Amino acid sequence: MTIVMHPHARRGLGAREVGAVERRRQWSWLGSGLVLFFLIPYLFTDVTSVDRDLYYAIYIGAVFAFTGLWLRFATGSPGAVLLRNWRTGTALGVLFVAPMVLIALQEDATSRPSGLELVAPILWRGVLYGVADGVILSVFPILAVFAAFAGTRALVRRRGRIAVGALALVVSMLFTAVYHLGYSDFRGEKVRRPLAGDAIWSVPTLVTLSPLGAPIAHAGLHVSAVIHSYDTDVFLPPHEAAPEPSR
Secondary structure: OOOOOOOHHHOOOOOOHHHHHHHHHHHHHHHHHHHHHHHHHHHHHHOOOOHHHHHHHHHHHHHHHHHHHHHHHHHHHHHHHHHHHHHHHHHHHHOOHHHHHHHHHOOOOOOOOHHHHHHHHHHHHHHHHHHHHHHHHHHHHHHHHHHOOOOOHHHHOOOHHHHHHHHHHHHHHHHHHHHHHOOOOOOOOHHHHHHHHHHHHHHHHHHHHOOOOHHHHHHHHHHHHHHHHOOOOOOOOOOOOOOOOOO
């Protein structure tokens, strides 16, 4: 398992100093990500309200801008990070589409557009929105946690790698919780649903450290939701507020 470090090691810093710098760097990015991706749904779906597809454009743009900056300024080789174990990551991501489809099919079927009218929602709400979710809820937190421990003894032994992996999954689930709490309808028992899903869709990236696995699995969930449960109140937030009962 190869972890790419930021090139502080080539600047005359000792191993401990390099490790401390990297941990601070990665935890700072993780903290910033938690704040940003709570505020985006909170500001644009709760404090104010924008068109649903416009909101997706804001969110998707923010995800790729933020993770692009992280790759550029907090990793030693963005190309190496993106291509790490890409074959295995892709294969596992495709494999994990199956349980994601089963999760979506547990919801009630709803009416949806048909024919060519369904193509745009599949590509936009299904593929692009699903990939963006997979990137910010799984790929970024998992890879950032492993990067924080790169070059340390924690990743030398199997027991240490398992411990770091467990921490990475916890941080991924924290991202999933904080992000969904930005939507008003997830501030309750409902937030347990995406938390349970995170433990599944994150696996392809968690075990391979490939940034391709989790987004493929997550896109499978979104595409299935668009096709089967277009008006879902569980997947594809934000959701329309339920009308208040008449008096």
